[in-house]
Amino acid sequence: MSSIFEEASSYLLSPSGIAVPELEIQLNNALVPGVDYVDLYFQRVYSEGWVLEDGQVKDGSYSISGGVGVRVISEDKTGFSYSDDISLGAIKKASAAAGTIATHLNGSSTVGVKPLVSTQVSPLYGQLNPLDSMSRQEKIALLTRVDQAVKRADSRVIESTVSLVGNWQSVLVAASDGTLAADIRPMVRLNVSVILQQGERRERGSCGGGARATYGYFSEEVAVGYAHEAVRMAQVNLDAVDAPAGVMTVVLGPGWPGVLLHEAVGHGLEGDFNRKGSSAFSGKVGQQVASPLCTVVDDGTLKDRRGSLSIDDEGVATQNTMLIEKGVLVGYMQDKLNGRLMGAASTGNGRRESYASLPMPRMTNTYMLPGQDEPSDIIASVKKGLYAVNFAGGQVDITSGKFVFSASEAYLIEDGKVTRSVKGATLIGNGPEAMKHISAVGHDLGLDRGVGVCGKNGQSIPVGVGQPTLKIDELTVGGTA
Amino acid sequence: MNVDRELEQLNQCIDSALKEADRLGATQAEVAGSCGEGLSVSVRNADVDTVEFIKNHGFAITVYKKSSKQGEAGLAKGSASTSDLSKVAIHRAVAAALDIAHYTAEDKHAGLASPELMCSNLLDLDLYHPWRVESDEAISIALSCEEAGLAYHESIEKSDGVSVNSSVGVRYYGNSHGFRAEGKGSRHSVGCGMIATSPSGMERSHWFSSSRLYTELENSVDVGRKAAERAFNRLGGKKVKTCEVPVLYSAEVAGSLIGHLIGAISGGNLYRKSTFLLDALHTQVMSPVVSVFERPRLLQGSASAGFDGDGLATYDKNIVTDGVLQSYILGTYSGRRMGMASTANAGGVRNLRASHSGQDFETLLQEMGTGLLVTHLMGQGVNTVTGDYSRGAEGFWIENGEIQFPVKEVTIAGNLADIFKNIVAIGTDTDARGNVQVGSILVESMKVAGA
Numbered sequence: 001m002s003s004i005f006e007e008a009s010s011y012l013l014s015p016s017g018i019a020v021p022e023l024e025i026q027l028n029n030a031l032v033p034g035v036d037y038v039d040l041y042f043q044r045v046y047s048e049g050w051v052l053e054d055g056q057v058k059d060g061s062y063s064i065s066g067g068v069g070v071r072v073i074s075e076d077k078t079g080f081s082y083s084d085d086i087s088l089g090a091i092k093k094a095s096a097a098a099g100t101i102a103t104h105l106n107g108s109s110t111v112g113v114k115p116l117v118s119t120q121v122s123p124l125y126g127q128l129n130p131l132d133s134m135s136r137q138e139k140i141a142l143l144t145r146v147d148q149a150v151k152r153a154d155s156r157v158i159e160s161t162v163s164l165v166g167n168w169q170s171v172l173v174a175a176s177d178g179t180l181a182a183d184i185r186p187m188v189r190l191n192v193s194v195i196l197q198q199g200e201r202r203e204r205g206s207c208g209g210g211a212r213a214t215y216g217y218f219s220e221e222v223a224v225g226y227a228h229e230a231v232r233m234a235q236v237n238l239d240a241v242d243a244p245a246g247v248m249t250v251v252l253g254p255g256w257p258g259v260l261l262h263e264a265v266g267h268g269l270e271g272d273f274n275r276k277g278s279s280a281f282s283g284k285v286g287q288q289v290a291s292p293l294c295t296v297v298d299d300g301t302l303k304d305r306r307g308s309l310s311i312d313d314e315g316v317a318t319q320n321t322m323l324i325e326k327g328v329l330v331g332y333m334q335d336k337l338n339g340r341l342m343g344a345a346s347t348g349n350g351r352r353e354s355y356a357s358l359p360m361p362r363m364t365n366t367y368m369l370p371g372q373d374e375p376s377d378i379i380a381s382v383k384k385g386l387y388a389v390n391f392a393g394g395q396v397d398i399t400s401g402k403f404v405f406s407a408s409e410a411y412l413i414e415d416g417k418v419t420r421s422v423k424g425a426t427l428i429g430n431g432p433e434a435m436k437h438i439s440a441v442g443h444d445l446g447l448d449r450g451v452g453v454c455g456k457n458g459q460s461i462p463v464g465v466g467q468p469t470l471k472i473d474e475l476t477v478g479g480t481a
Numbered sequence: 482m483n484v485d486r487e488l489e490q491l492n493q494c495i496d497s498a499l500k501e502a503d504r505l506g507a508t509q510a511e512v513a514g515s516c517g518e519g520l521s522v523s524v525r526n527a528d529v530d531t532v533e534f535i536k537n538h539g540f541a542i543t544v545y546k547k548s549s550k551q552g553e554a555g556l557a558k559g560s561a562s563t564s565d566l567s568k569v570a571i572h573r574a575v576a577a578a579l580d581i582a583h584y585t586a587e588d589k590h591a592g593l594a595s596p597e598l599m600c601s602n603l604l605d606l607d608l609y610h611p612w613r614v615e616s617d618e619a620i621s622i623a624l625s626c627e628e629a630g631l632a633y634h635e636s637i638e639k640s641d642g643v644s645v646n647s648s649v650g651v652r653y654y655g656n657s658h659g660f661r662a663e664g665k666g667s668r669h670s671v672g673c674g675m676i677a678t679s680p681s682g683m684e685r686s687h688w689f690s691s692s693r694l695y696t697e698l699e700n701s702v703d704v705g706r707k708a709a710e711r712a713f714n715r716l717g718g719k720k721v722k723t724c725e726v727p728v729l730y731s732a733e734v735a736g737s738l739i740g741h742l743i744g745a746i747s748g749g750n751l752y753r754k755s756t757f758l759l760d761a762l763h764t765q766v767m768s769p770v771v772s773v774f775e776r777p778r779l780l781q782g783s784a785s786a787g788f789d790g791d792g793l794a795t796y797d798k799n800i801v802t803d804g805v806l807q808s809y810i811l812g813t814y815s816g817r818r819m820g821m822a823s824t825a826n827a828g829g830v831r832n833l834r835a836s837h838s839g840q841d842f843e844t845l846l847q848e849m850g851t852g853l854l855v856t857h858l859m860g861q862g863v864n865t866v867t868g869d870y871s872r873g874a875e876g877f878w879i880e881n882g883e884i885q886f887p888v889k890e891v892t893i894a895g896n897l898a899d900i901f902k903n904i905v906a907i908g909t910d911t912d913a914r915g916n917v918q919v920g921s922i923l924v925e926s927m928k929v930a931g932a
Contacts, residue, residue: 053753056586058558062577065564081534084564097534100616104529136584159753195754195866202754204866243871245894245930246723276525278641278676280683356537395860395873399641399676399685400715402890404860404873426862426871426892428930476720478862478871478892478930 004127005118008170008182012042012066016087020116023174026088027113030072030095031176032102036111037073037336038095039175041313042066042086043355047167048131052143055151055160069355070094072101076341082356114178121317123310124303125212127184130166133214139164142190142215142223149227150194154235158202159195162227164188166215173315177336181315187211187306187462189451190218192226196234205234209449211304226449233390233409236421243410243425243479249382250427250475251413253389254375254446258465261296262366262454263394263403264431265289269298269323269331270456271338271349271361273398280401280432281329289329290435293371293470296324298333300348300364306450307365307464314350314359321347323366327435335361353459363454367466371441375469378440380416386477387411387418388427401431426478434472442469482518482536484609484651484665491516491540491653492661494566498542499657501575507544507582508556509593510575511656513790514566515539519648522616524623525640532616535648538566542574545592546582555589557582590817593791598823599660600794603787607780608666612647612695619645622671622701630675630705636716637709641674641685647695654792662788669695671704677712684718686711686857691914693781711856714877718889720931721878727852728893728927729845731876732910734858736833736917739773741897742766743830744865746806748815757868757898758806766806767901770838773801777831784916790827798824800833804902835907835919842910845923847882853929854879855893868897874929891931900924 013019023040030038044066051059067084068091079101083090134142143162150160165188172182189210195202207229211217252260265281273279281289290296300318302308309318314336322330334342335350338361351362379387387410394405406426411418447466454463491514502510519535540563545556559581561574623643631637651665672689688708690699730738744750745758758766767773777795779785789795791813799807811819812827840848859873871894878885895903908920 056588057584058586058588058591059560060558060581060585061560061562062574062581063562064570064574065562067564077529078531079533080531081536083536084538094534098532101529101532104532104616104620136581140584159755161753197754202866204755204864243894245892245928247932276641277639278683278685356535358531358533393861397685397859399683400889401682402859402873402875404862404892406860406862406871423867423869424862424864424871425894426860426873428859428873428890428892430890476890476892476930476932478873478894480871480894480896480928 002118002120004123004184005182007127008172008184011044011170012086012172018088022088024113024116026091026095027174027176030070030099031111031113032099033110034102035072035074037176039071039173040091041069041355042172043169045167045169046131049163049165050139050143052147052162055147057140057143067355068094070098071358072098073337074101077101077104078358080358113176116174116180117178119179119181119311119315121310124301124308125186128186128214129168130186130188130214131168133216142218146192146223146227149224150192150231153228153231154196156196156198157194157231158197161193163191171313175315179315181311183311186213188213188215188217190223190226192230194230194234196238198238201238203234203237205230205232205237207233208451210306211450212306212308213304236409240421240423242481243422244477244481245479247474247476249385250472250477251379251382251385251387252470254442254444254469255466256448257388257391258367258448258467259391259394259405261368261467262363262465263396263405264434265296265324266363266366267396268398268401268431269333271332271334271342274332275338275342279398284329285331287329288327289432290324290327291438292327293441294324294327294435294438295369297322297369298349298363298366302365305365305464306452306462309364312348312350313352314346316346316348316350318348318364333361333363335359351461353461357459360456362456362461363463365464367447368468370443370445370468373440373442375442375444378442378469378471379413379418381440382413383415385413387413392424396431403431404428422479428476428478434475437473438470439473440471444468482649487516487651488653488663490566491651494540494571495653495655497568498571498575499655501572502542502544503657505576505579506546507579508547509545509657510542511593512542513652513654515650515652517648517650519646520614520616520619521644521646522619522623523642523644524620524627525642527624527627529620530642538564540566540571542578544578544582546579548587555587556591557585557587558591559585590814593656593658594793594813594823596658599658599792600662600788602794603662604778606778606785606787608693608785609649610667610694611649612669614647626671626673626701626705629702630673630709633706633709634713636677636679636713637675638678639676641676643673646670654788656792660792662792664786667693669698671698671701673704673708675708675712677716679716681717684712684715686715691783693783715875715887718875718887720890721888721929722932723930725926725928727849728924729849729852729854730922731854731856732908732912732919732921734855735919735922736915737858738922739833739835739917739919741863742773742901743810746809748809748811748819750865751809752815752818755866757866761806762809764806765804767801767804768904769804770906771801771804771904772836774799774834775830775832776834779832782832784831786831789825791823793823793825795825795831833917837909837920838906840906840908842908842921845906845908845921846879848906849879849923850882851880853888870895870897870900891929894928894930900927
């Protein structure tokens, strides 16, 4: 048994006096005829948040949540129940409820529980509890320094909100396929939001970042960097003119604009949608779905990153999965259920928001590999277009492929030069079409700062995105000018 | 769920927490507890997909403490929550909240609302109507919904899943004024996604029905048909040329405009100066055809509540009358920050309604003449600080008051301050499903970006 397993089990199982052999018995009991897979997911989360407003930290919060989820699968049917009490009694009750799915089955195949074998993976992040990594005075002092940096940066600042969030969770998965795995997951995030006023005009700027790490991640340089970036963005927006409207060439900057990939292709390549045939990318493996310049991966194995996981929530080690190679669709992101039904292995993308929700195929860190082009040449090649470097989120309809994402910092490109800043506008397109219109990819791959949150079926999870500078020949820009 | 037993347990937790907070030196404390239980089933391809049983607890305590630190007189605040309702866990949460309050700065605006403001007229709003549906029955309802959708047209080759949900919940609030209040409610829904297929690709759409009483749910067959009809009608959509035209928000998306209004006049955004409607009270913020009001105590109302998150009695209020802003949306804290009384909106607005200007949907199409009918919106392109608005939209191109063809992949943009004032009509075709209920809204002119 690994030390991580022992530590997680000391938080999740020991307090209730549950031993590993007992898990095997519970799995066996739930594996009634007709059922072919059962898993138990134990989780405990400690989290805190501190908020600075008006120059002072006036609000702080702390929370503990946890419980156990029981999932029972037969073919493509799933029964699920959970309890916020971790005990044998609660597991039995939840198993019985989840097991009612068996009354809707026709088959009577009997499979046994495979002996539980502890999964060994090398962790991608430390196990220290971020909440304990700084004293409360130090946390407050950090927020105060960031706030002071904001106010020093521009005298037009009228509002500044700085928040620090940390959480530390332990998870343990035991499944009838022999899986026995655990993980200790830290996460920290620091956010800065400012409003600048000039005359009657007010504009917001914001910046933040984070990682699977302790608060030590926010060095003076990093933290003050967020403050300056938030102010800079508000300054840019104070000068912005109305955004143009219509179809034009759009150049996206490196890093966070990778939201485009997340929306335009990422969701459409999740296994569940493709098994159900509801994605615009369904049945297209082996086909050219993007420009040959595009190679896109989902990589859960990047050290310390927000979207990374040592193991996914089904106990499978994460991996670097090729999704699109030189424009050709190579494969989907899978969890155990959808992988099995599509004749593929899990790619370590089975994720869930908590013990109280079902796992689904979800992204980890999704990004495009760098190309050959010089970013400045890409901009110089555009006669008239938009250069968008920051985004405030997006959405996709995976069935039709339509996606939107909203620029929060963008500029006009006129005769190959970046000229005026324009107001935020929504960009809209069709994923498969937009990907084919990518005509240049820079060599400057960047990843986001670690703030991404992805929502699917009401479940929110942390993710990462990234891309190099890239040029899309035709995209609709939803401005007013 | 035995509601009385759950309420009794929550009540005991709250007493125990408040006693502990007092013992540990809190000047004031407030506690909110909740418990919910439900069943959710989904079907796909004429067979069961998932059966989920839901049961959750929530418990949150906020303490306020006079500290010995120098500075302005006020209270320091700390909060903690736990999903474990054992006495040990609750006492640990109380201690954690107090520990935080030891470090946070005093705030002269922080603290409970005055004791005399506590809700004293808690009525039974008739929100609790459990269904006690078993998974078999829920599945058969979902199956009939899916079947009806698939039968709508041959292009409807598959569903995107149909779900039936039923849940009940209780909430309990108490504070160190000795005030206690409780509420219980039920919620049931049928939701259906349908996918239409044509040689040019797939389109999906969704419809749902939701109610406190399962007997009030729309017939599952109608829910399935509506979802299918909406998906089918999207097939063959095309972009229109970039233009400036009237835009008609159909009733099911029109509520979003009222939602943006509420965001812009909410306390948190006002005192942070994060709104384009700063200092707008008693001024014309919308067109004279618009009146918006809150009815938080409607019997069986989807968002009804007798008391707000601070323990204040909710009350009927006019928010906009003939376009003039009558009330901000304030809780106790944001009210004090604004130097105003709370509007009993801690936790949000409850049952918003809007006036109509007399026309039915067909008449609105005629009045628009040529323009864009919007039936689906995408993305979050709304900046409350500036009012800048740019969202993805789909719907239909209208000429001479008649539908010409489906429109896809365009954006509609403007500034909310102008959009609100350019509302020329609100239809009688109210969508009576959500917290915000309004008819179709006709906006005189917006920028449509397309081909």
